[in-house]
Amino acid sequence: MAETALEDAAFVLARALAVHFKKSGDLDRHGKVDVTKSEIMKLRTQELVNKTTAIRDLGTAAVSEAGAAGRGVTAARVAALTATITGFSNGMSTPRGQIVNRSALLKEVETDVAARLETVSDLDDLVVQFDGSEPGKRFIEAWKRARIIVDTGGGQGGGTPPPAPTPSTPTLPA
Numbered sequence: 001m002a003e004t005a006l007e008d009a010a011f012v013l014a015r016a017l018a019v020h021f022k023k024s025g026d027l028d029r030h031g032k033v034d035v036t037k038s039e040i041m042k043l044r045t046q047e048l049v050n051k052t053t054a055i056r057d058l059g060t061a062a063v064s065e066a067g068a069a070g071r072g073v074t075a076a077r078v079a080a081l082t083a084t085i086t087g088f089s090n091g092m093s094t095p096r097g098q099i100v101n102r103s104a105l106l107k108e109v110e111t112d113v114a115a116r117l118e119t120v121s122d123l124d125d126l127v128v129q130f131d132g133s134e135p136g137k138r139f140i141e142a143w144k145r146a147r148i149i150v151d152t153g154g155g156q157g158g159g160t161p162p163p164a165p166t167p168s169t170p171t172l173p174a
Contacts, residue, residue: 002084002087002088002091003045003048003088005084005087005088006048006052006081006084006085006087006088007037007040007041007048009052009077009080009081009084010040010048010051010052010055010056010081010084011035011037011040012072012077013055013056013059013072013073013077013078013081014033014034014035014040014055015072016059016071016072016073016077017029017033017055017058017059017062017073018030018033018034018035019071019072020062020065020067020068020071020072020073021033021062023067023071024065024066024067029058029062032054032055032058033055033058035051040052045092046092048088049085049088049089049092052081052084052085053085055081056078056081056082056085059073059077059078059081060078063075063078120147124143124147127139127140127143128140
């Protein structure tokens with residue numbers, strides 16, 4: 001949305017500048033702003049900011065020239081493009097910031113999970129001590145099953161929780 005607004009504002013000022021520079025005989029600056037809408041739309045984010053900034057700078061310089069206002073090169077259009085560039089530039093850094101935040105959080109989760117797995121691994125070594133009786137063997141089997149990670153497909157969407165699995169082995173007497 002901000003990208004489209006920037007493309008539109010830049011194109012309007014670029015066309016006004018192209019007409020102005022052509023009428024005033026300044027072919028060097030005319031060549032810098034003689035762009036089509038599709039050429040502007042094809043630019044990637046940083047290229048778009050660079051191109052629109054160049055158009056804005058040429059517009060700033062041309063505003064005070066004779067006949068510029070009559071051809072659509074106005075301070076209001078330059079100011080509008082400046083505001084749009086600023087808004088778009090501020091929005092460009094937001095996704096990168098979120099990616100960095102997410103990476104840091106994922107790294108923390110990995111570290112925490114590794115610590116928990118080490119603790120559970122120590123318990124795995126203790127569980128084998130119950131191998132001497134039938135209830136102990138059932139406990140070991142239940143422990144092994146509890147350690148299996150099952151993807152319930154819940155994800156971030158929420159929704160209804162899956163039904164609890166029914167135990168296939170009898171519970172141990174107290």
